[in-house]
Amino acid sequence: LVEIRTDLGRMVVALYNDTPLHRDNFLKLVRTGAYDSLLFHRVIPGFMVQGGDPDSKTAAPGVALGKGGPDYTLPAEIVPGRVHTRGALAAARQADEVNPERQSSGSQFYLVHGKTFDTADLEQVAARNARYGTPVTYTEEQKQAYATKGGAPHLDGAYTVFGEVVEGLDVLDAIALTPCDGRDRP
Numbered sequence: 250l251v252e253i254r255t256d257l258g259r260m261v262v263a264l265y266n267d268t269p270l271h272r273d274n275f276l277k278l279v280r281t282g283a284y285d286s287l288l289f290h291r292v293i294p295g296f297m298v299q300g301g302d303p304d305s306k307t308a309a310p311g312v313a314l315g316k317g318g319p320d321y322t323l324p325a326e327i328v329p330g331r332v333h334t335r336g337a338l339a340a341a342r343q344a345d346e347v348n349p350e351r352q353s354s355g356s357q358f359y360l361v362h363g364k365t366f367d368t369a370d371l372e373q374v375a376a377r378n379a380r381y382g383t384p385v386t387y388t389e390e391q392k393q394a395y396a397t398k399g400g401a402p403h404l405d406g407a408y409t410v411f412g413e414v415v416e417g418l419d420v421l422d423a424i425a426l427t428p429c430d431g432r433d434r435p
Contacts, residue, residue, distance in 0.1 A: 250415070251279055255289070257424055260360075260417030262338050268326040271340055271353065271411035278356055283319075290314035291433045294425040295364045296401055299341055301357035313432055319355035323409075327351065331410035332391055334400035336421065337361040338412035345407075353409050360414060362425040363399035371395050374402045383407045 253260045264272040278284055278301075286306050291299035291314070304317030323340065333339065338360055340353030366374065371392060375385055383406035387395070395402060414421060427435040 251275070251412075253417075255420060255424065257427075258417060258420035260414050260420045262360075262412045263415045264338075264412040265328075265331070265410075267328050268331075268409060268411035270323050271326055271409055274323055274355065275358070275411065283356060288314070289424055289435065291359075292425060292427055292429050292435050293362075293433050295362060297359040297361050297363070298421065298424045299357060299359040301341070301354065303356060311430065311434075314434060315357070318357055321355045322352035323355060325351040325353060326409045326411065327406060328410070329385075329406075330388075330391075332385070332387070332394075332400065333361045333363070333402060333404045333408070333410060334391070334394045334413075335361055335363045335398040336414035336418055337400065337410050338414065339404070340409045340411060342408060351407060351409075360421055361401050361404075362421060363401045365397065365399040366395045366402060368392055368396065371402055375405075378403065378406055 251262050287300055288305035289298045289300040290302050290305045302314050302317040305314050308314055341357035341359055342353045378385055385405045429435050
């Protein structure tokens, strides 16, 4: 478990053991203080909040963020069954066009805020994902989670999900509702 303290409250995330490279990297960055005083620099309500850019520690207001990080990436650890329901913790990465191996950022991550999807909408997203090479089959439990908790299923099978918020979803909601500029920066 890792505690994330923000000006809006506290969240606790549980890290998954079936994504050991991402788990261990996140813990290393936490233990060395790499995440201390960083911003959630990209906030899109109904989608996600993103953090982990070391450049955000000293960035002046209005400066574009999202390109900072250590000088390494992590190999994808996309585990079947790990989906982007509300509260999922996942690794940010560059787009497939420049990153076909789907390597994860060395430090940037996001927490899924998401929106709800009924079964028909979820099946449409799954069909679209399959057309783009990321087929995902949903369990009844996952369908129910998307219908009641919400999430971002268009990311399923394409990004490494390596944990989840187990305490403080209200804080995630508060961050997601923070007013932002045109670059989604609070």
